[in-house]
Amino acid sequence: MTSEIISIGDELLIGQVVNTNASWMAEQLNRAGIKVNQVTAISDQREHILSALEEAGMKSDIVLITGGLGPTKDDITKQTLCEFFNTKLKFNEEVFENIKKLFGKRGLIINELNKKQAEIPKNCIPIKNNNGTAPGMWFEKDDIIYVSMPGVPFEMKPMITDFVIPELSKRFNTPAIIHRTILTQGMPESLLASEIESWENSLPANIKLAYLPQPGIIRLRLSASGKNKTELENQISYEIKKLNKIIPDLIFGYDNDTLYEIIGNLLRKNGQTVSTAESCTGGYIAHLITSVPGSSDYFKGSVVAYSNEIKENILSVNHKSLIDHGAVSKEVVIEMARGVQQKFNTDYSIATSGIAGPGGGTDKKPVGTTWIAITTPFKTFAKKFQFGEHRQRNISKTALTALNMLRKEISKND
Amino acid sequence: MTSEIISIGDELLIGQVVNTNASWMAEQLNRAGIKVNQVTAISDQREHILSALEEAGMKSDIVLITGGLGPTKDDITKQTLCEFFNTKLKFNEEVFENIKKLFGKRGLIINELNKKQAEIPKNCIPIKNNNGTAPGMWFEKDDIIYVSMPGVPFEMKPMITDFVIPELSKRFNTPAIIHRTILTQGMPESLLASEIESWENSLPANIKLAYLPQPGIIRLRLSASGKNKTELENQISYEIKKLNKIIPDLIFGYDNDTLYEIIGNLLRKNGQTVSTAESCTGGYIAHLITSVPGSSDYFKGSVVAYSNEIKENILSVNHKSLIDHGAVSKEVVIEMARGVQQKFNTDYSIATSGIAGPGGGTDKKPVGTTWIAITTPFKTFAKKFQFGEHRQRNISKTALTALNMLRKEISKND
Numbered sequence: 001m002t003s004e005i006i007s008i009g010d011e012l013l014i015g016q017v018v019n020t021n022a023s024w025m026a027e028q029l030n031r032a033g034i035k036v037n038q039v040t041a042i043s044d045q046r047e048h049i050l051s052a053l054e055e056a057g058m059k060s061d062i063v064l065i066t067g068g069l070g071p072t073k074d075d076i077t078k079q080t081l082c083e084f085f086n087t088k089l090k091f092n093e094e095v096f097e098n099i100k101k102l103f104g105k106r107g108l109i110i111n112e113l114n115k116k117q118a119e120i121p122k123n124c125i126p127i128k129n130n131n132g133t134a135p136g137m138w139f140e141k142d143d144i145i146y147v148s149m150p151g152v153p154f155e156m157k158p159m160i161t162d163f164v165i166p167e168l169s170k171r172f173n174t175p176a177i178i179h180r181t182i183l184t185q186g187m188p189e190s191l192l193a194s195e196i197e198s199w200e201n202s203l204p205a206n207i208k209l210a211y212l213p214q215p216g217i218i219r220l221r222l223s224a225s226g227k228n229k230t231e232l233e234n235q236i237s238y239e240i241k242k243l244n245k246i247i248p249d250l251i252f253g254y255d256n257d258t259l260y261e262i263i264g265n266l267l268r269k270n271g272q273t274v275s276t277a278e279s280c281t282g283g284y285i286a287h288l289i290t291s292v293p294g295s296s297d298y299f300k301g302s303v304v305a306y307s308n309e310i311k312e313n314i315l316s317v318n319h320k321s322l323i324d325h326g327a328v329s330k331e332v333v334i335e336m337a338r339g340v341q342q343k344f345n346t347d348y349s350i351a352t353s354g355i356a357g358p359g360g361g362t363d364k365k366p367v368g369t370t371w372i373a374i375t376t377p378f379k380t381f382a383k384k385f386q387f388g389e390h391r392q393r394n395i396s397k398t399a400l401t402a403l404n405m406l407r408k409e410i411s412k413n414d
Numbered sequence: 415m416t417s418e419i420i421s422i423g424d425e426l427l428i429g430q431v432v433n434t435n436a437s438w439m440a441e442q443l444n445r446a447g448i449k450v451n452q453v454t455a456i457s458d459q460r461e462h463i464l465s466a467l468e469e470a471g472m473k474s475d476i477v478l479i480t481g482g483l484g485p486t487k488d489d490i491t492k493q494t495l496c497e498f499f500n501t502k503l504k505f506n507e508e509v510f511e512n513i514k515k516l517f518g519k520r521g522l523i524i525n526e527l528n529k530k531q532a533e534i535p536k537n538c539i540p541i542k543n544n545n546g547t548a549p550g551m552w553f554e555k556d557d558i559i560y561v562s563m564p565g566v567p568f569e570m571k572p573m574i575t576d577f578v579i580p581e582l583s584k585r586f587n588t589p590a591i592i593h594r595t596i597l598t599q600g601m602p603e604s605l606l607a608s609e610i611e612s613w614e615n616s617l618p619a620n621i622k623l624a625y626l627p628q629p630g631i632i633r634l635r636l637s638a639s640g641k642n643k644t645e646l647e648n649q650i651s652y653e654i655k656k657l658n659k660i661i662p663d664l665i666f667g668y669d670n671d672t673l674y675e676i677i678g679n680l681l682r683k684n685g686q687t688v689s690t691a692e693s694c695t696g697g698y699i700a701h702l703i704t705s706v707p708g709s710s711d712y713f714k715g716s717v718v719a720y721s722n723e724i725k726e727n728i729l730s731v732n733h734k735s736l737i738d739h740g741a742v743s744k745e746v747v748i749e750m751a752r753g754v755q756q757k758f759n760t761d762y763s764i765a766t767s768g769i770a771g772p773g774g775g776t777d778k779k780p781v782g783t784t785w786i787a788i789t790t791p792f793k794t795f796a797k798k799f800q801f802g803e804h805r806q807r808n809i810s811k812t813a814l815t816a817l818n819m820l821r822k823e824i825s826k827n828d
Contacts, residue, residue, distance in 0.1 A: 010624055013450040014593060015441025016635065017626070018434050022455070027429025036427040037462070039455040041436070044624075048451070055469070072607045072625050073614070105782070106602075107800045113604050131804060133604070152627065154804065210430060276718075282704025283697030286718040290696025293772050293805055295720070302718035303728075304690075304700045310715040310758060314728070344724060358707050391707055 001172045003029050004060040005039045006052050008067035008077055009151055012041040021066050021153055025160060032165050033174035033225075034062065044068050049080045057144045062168060064160075067151030069134040071113040078137075081148055082121045085139055089119040092135075095126050099133045124148075127163050131155045136163070145171075175225060178232040181212070182220040182240060183257055184250040185404040189213050192250070196220075199243055206232075207239065215393040216400035252404055259403040260288045260295075266410045267298035267348075272377075274406070275344035276302040277315055277336040279327065280354035280370060285399045300344045305336065315339035328353050328365055330373075330382045337373035338380055348410065349375045350402045354387075356394045368394055372402045376409045415586045417443050418474040419453045420466050422481035422491055423565055426455040435480050435567055439574060446579050447588035447639075448476065458482050463494045471558045476582060478574075481565035483548035485527040492551075495562055496535045499553055503533040509540050509549045516547060541577050545569045550577070559585075590643040594650050595626070596634040596657065597671055598664040599818040603627050606664070613660055617653060620646075629807045630814035666818055673817040674702045674709075680824045681712035686761040686791075688820070690716040691729055691754035693741065694768035694784060699813045714758045719750065729753035742767050742779055744787075744796045751787035752794055762824065763789045764816045768801075770808045782808055786816045790823045 005025055011017040022039045029036050037060050042048045049068075056063045068077030082088055096118035103110050117133045120126055127136030127147070132155040139146040147164055149156045168174075184192065189211055193200075200209055206226055212219040222239060224232040244251060253262055267274060276285045286302035289295055303314050308327055311317040316339045321331040337351035354370030361367035367389050373382035385401060387394045419439055425431040436453045443450050451474050456462045463482075470477045482491030496502055510532035517524050531547045534540055541550030541561070546569040553560040561578055563570045582588075598606065603625055607614075614623055620640050626633040636653060638646040658665060667676055681688060690699045700716035703709055717728050722741055725731040730753045735745040751765035768784030775781035781803050787796035799815060801808045 010622075010637075011626055011635070012437070012453065013440055014444045014637070015437045015439070016593075016595070018432060018437045019453070020432050023426070023429045023432045025429070026427055030428045036429075037457070038466075039426065039433070039453075041453040043451070052452075070625060070627075071604045074622070074624050105780070105800075106802060108602065108605070111604060111608055113607060131802075154629075154807065212430065278697075278700075282709075283692075283700030283716055283718065284704075286692075286697030286720075287695075287701045287809075290698075290718070290720065291806065291809070293770075295696075299720050301720045301724040301728075302697055302716070304697065304704070304716035304718070306700075306704065306710050306713050306715040314715075314717075314757065343728065392705065395705070 001061045001174075002035045002037045002059070003062035003064065004037050004056040006056060006063060006065045007039065007041040007151070008044060008049060008065065009041070010043050010074075012067075013043050021151060021156060024153070024157065025064055025066075028160050028165055029064075031177065031179050032169055033177040034168060034172070044074055044076055046076060046080050046083070049077065050084055053084050053146070057142070057146070061144060061172075063144065063146045064164070065146065065148040066156055069148065069150045071117050071133065077148060078119075078121070081124075081137065081139070081146075085121060085123055085141060087122045090122045092118055092120050092126060095120060095135045098128060098135070102133060127159050129155050130158060138164075138167075176227055176229045176232055178224045178229065178236055180222045180236050180240065181255050182222070182243065182251055183253045183255075184218045184220065184247065185216060185252050185259070185400055186250050187218070187247075189218050192218055192247075196243065196246055199239075199246055203239060204235065207235065214396075216397040249408075252407060258288075258292075259400060259407060261292050263403060263407050263410065264289070264292050264295055264298060266407070266414060268294075270410070270414065272347040272410075273298050273300050273345075274348040274350070275300050275340045275346040276349065277340035277351040278302055278304045279306065279311070279336070279352055280356045281352045281395055281399050281402070282306065282356075284395050285350060285352070285402060288399060288403070300346050303340055303343075311336060315343070326365070328355055328369055328371060330371055330384070333371040333373040334380055334382050337375045337382075341375045347377050348406060350406055352398050352402055354385075354394065354398055356391045356398075357389055358391060370394065370398050372398065372405060374402070374405050374409055376413060378413070415475045415588070416449045416451045416473070417476035417478060418451050418470040420463075420470060420477060420479045421453065421455040421565070422458060422463060422479065423455070424457050424488075427457050435565060435570060438567070438571065439478060439480075442574050442579055443478075444591060444593065446583055447591045448582060448586070449591075458488055458490055460490060460494050460497075463491065464498055467498050467560070471556070471560070475558060475586075477558065477560045478578070479560065479562040480570055483562065483564045485531055485547065491562060492533075492535070495538075495551065495553070495560075499535060499537055499555060501536045504536045506532055506534050506540055506549075509534060512542060512549070513547045541573050543569050544572060552578075552581075589639055590641060590646055591637065591639045592643065592646040592650055594636045594654065595669050596636070596654060596665055597667045597669075598632045598634065598661065599630060599666050599673070599814055600664050601632070601661075603632050606632055606661070610657065610660055613653075613657055618649065621649065621653060630811040663822070666821055672702075672706075673814060673821060675706050677817060677821050677824065678703070678706050678709055678712060680821070681762075682708075684824070686824075687712050687714050687759075688762040688764070689714050689754045689758035689760040690763065691750040691765040692716055692718050693720065693725070693750070693766055694770045695766045695809055695813050695816070696720065696770075698809050699764060699766070699816060702813060702817070714760050717754055717757075725750060729757070740779070742769055742783055742785060744785055744798070747785040747787040748794055748796050751789045751796075755789045761791050762820060764820055766812050766816055768799075768808065768812055770805045770812075771803055772805060784808065784812050786812065786819060788816070788819050788823055790827060792827070
């Protein structure tokens, strides 16, 4: 059984929006053992939507559609679906209740446009939208399943994971496919590849390896296919054990783990706390740590010290250290880490100081030069890194490298 | 005259790679006045490539194809193009010279696979690849133009800008198309739509409006098509002026502007500075501000005060205010804003305190309850907001709302 994705929206055809929805959906479908034949992006035009639906239905068993479900005039998917399925819009009480609930929570008043969003084609099964007003819609015609969803990613994604994929897996006898992603930090892709080359070459034929690089992190995805899920799980576990022996220091987690969640869990378990003193990362480490619900249990706060004045006045960095060594130095980053640990009274702390770029580099300290310091209940230490030239990547790499340094220390003391 | 993009590659259908090529190409084509009908991503399969070419040629005058031109076995685009155009591969001396030159530069030796890349279909015009071994190929059949290019972005992009677009502009009498995006903050999509309904209804027939929502921001895209570029620009300027009279407070910029860059430019011009005191946003505002190169000119730093202790000790918030009103209150957020402004000695400051969720809500202060305070050289004020239930969106919305509040104040005092 095969599937097809249709993305509706003029913004995709004028290059204003990159079609990240389609790649995310393709990944989910593949994980569930459903092959994707084609991804088609088309405009908000009746004839085009109709012909795309027609063509997709001729080639695939499942057609997932996103976009064009907003309350405004340019969104015409719902009317066009009625035409395609030869049906009419009907007010749906259940959908309206959901819209009312959403608006109530936000203290907003429902207008006529919103009320119209509760009208859905008669012959579809509505899929609840917990994050917006437009419901998803599940249709069946000539043994083909069509699902229409909003194009807003955080509205569409829960519909796919909580409803569409489980429902499709029930209907179809999908082959067993297992994916496991190993998360590594601390080595660039090409070096990592030679480090694990012999392991990679010895993988069984039914296990495929893919490198998925992100700034500061390389994800290694293993995909195993076969008949028996338990067998595949054992097979993958065995390969991961082998890999753990080769690069134990680089692996920090699996699948959807994040460094900041892992650190949070370790700290919560130990009843310990952390703070950050950030120069070049500008609050990004604090942002990552606080993106985790409940992080106030172990994160007390941060000082973003973007000027030397703040480093001195708030973090008690010595004036002399700043003059003698400059802000991007071992001395200063260590004093920043100690300063925030003392002022914020935490067990651990992270400090960063570097030249994120594109300006500010010198011969001695080119763009990308970065110092990271960690304090633990027992010691303070700092390490120097030479990252690249790209500002956002330097910020990301510094943050993830610092978090991984902290993780190793907490694990040691655990 | 219309065009279509075909992206070939299994990696696009398993969700491993996001199709950024297609959106980039779509943008270039639109800028040149060439409409894009459809973007289709398909696998490296002969039948699929043939049917996609066939279908595209029936709907469009220009078909741009990327991918599947590598030297390895899984790349079959070239052979399939021969089949489609009913021709054969032929060794091309010019292409081979280019490959030799490239290999020379990199100090590599040419192998049989590379030599094969100099074989191209007899009836095509080769397009020089300055950054790789696979040439582009320009075909014509039944008045339809087909161009096949490598999928590697930095090989494909110069072919488009230096050869394909200039060549297409010569051949076709392209209509003028102008896009302008108006950026708004402070009103959800459905309310905004009713607010500007009569303006929208009065738009001339050759101007289309699209709503592009992001968390905390709604972008309004106007697309005008016609014969004369200057005329269209005047037409769009006129419509934007009209819109500015209806929602002057909501519009903060145009096209690729960001709130943090706009604020940065205003502050730099005035020689003024800003600091932030962040509770619920956890450093995200500081992160946005410092994502701009050169932000150290006007941003001194931030205190992320995730615990009451830090609010008291570092920001000098009154213990009594915290006890009497709680951390998420007008009193506390105002004291935070004043505290950071004084300690960091800045002209402006932003403070945030809210319940980002998913936990921590009460009947009186449900998840999403957020206070934002702004200090200026002249005053301090705070506003309460009721955002939604989703943690990341609450953080984004709070940050963008706060930045827009700050922008309005700086503009007033400008």
